[in-house]
Amino acid sequence: MCKLYCQDADDRQDLYQEIVLQLWRAYPRYEPHAKISTWLYRVALNVAISDLRQRTRKPIADRLGTNLPDLALPPDSGPDADDLAQLYRAIERLSEVEKAFVLLYLEERTYEEIADILGITQNNVRVKMHRVQEKLRQLLTHLV
Template identity: 40%
Template sequence: MNVDIDRDAFGALLQRHSGIVFKVANSYARHPEDRADLAQEIAAQLWRAWPKYDPSRSATTWMYRIALNVAISHVRTQSLRRRHDAVALDDADFDVADDNAADPEHEQQLRLLQGFIARQPPLERALLLLYLEERPQREIAEILGINESNVSTKIGRLKQRLRDEL
């Protein structure tokens, strides 16, 4: 295949689904500079994986799987660094961008939810991200490499933990 056509097709796909990259980066990186670096690393990994992409399969599933794998690796690397820094996740900076931002109660609920998500292990964080995106359980299972009943069980447990904490 012509490299320019391949590059253009990849660029169009990335542009069309750029929200995936940014949602994952925002969910897994605390600081704006880290988010930008993570988004760039996700895009680079997507480009590296592009030659093996099967167009008969869902582009969003493929992108989420790669983006989440990169993000989870990022979290693991950062976790090793944080052990030496002793920075608590509870002190995380969260950008709350929402149409209801003028409503302090709504803003507080969003902050509590984001804090809950940030405290979860990487797999559960990915599960919550996909669940909140209203992805079908079958797709979540495929992206995360677990079975559908496991997805359902984990979602139920996470909902209960969220109710207990909030």
């Protein structure tokens, strides 16, 4: 999750630490009837989205003054390195919620788990997942 929401290694480490801190603080409110993995994802996703919003609210001059690389760097070598780099660039163009869908999909979460994590119905997950996949296809055709 940190890799999808932060471009810089230091920012990823900061986000990771913030997620761990928020998990620690939220643990007393954990409801044992929910799956622990669902609860973990929900807390981590909320922290990641909040962090992204906070970073993007900086004045535009601050943001332009920094060197913003593409989404966290994919592997440098290997037979699929170019394809992965294109996929990362396409994912970078998605909204924060769309990135959450991609992350959960790539983590091979079921639609039921995704629905629990995001707080929506399974049918809504199917519809939104289809839209995100279509958007990625379009982005990938424009990047090629």
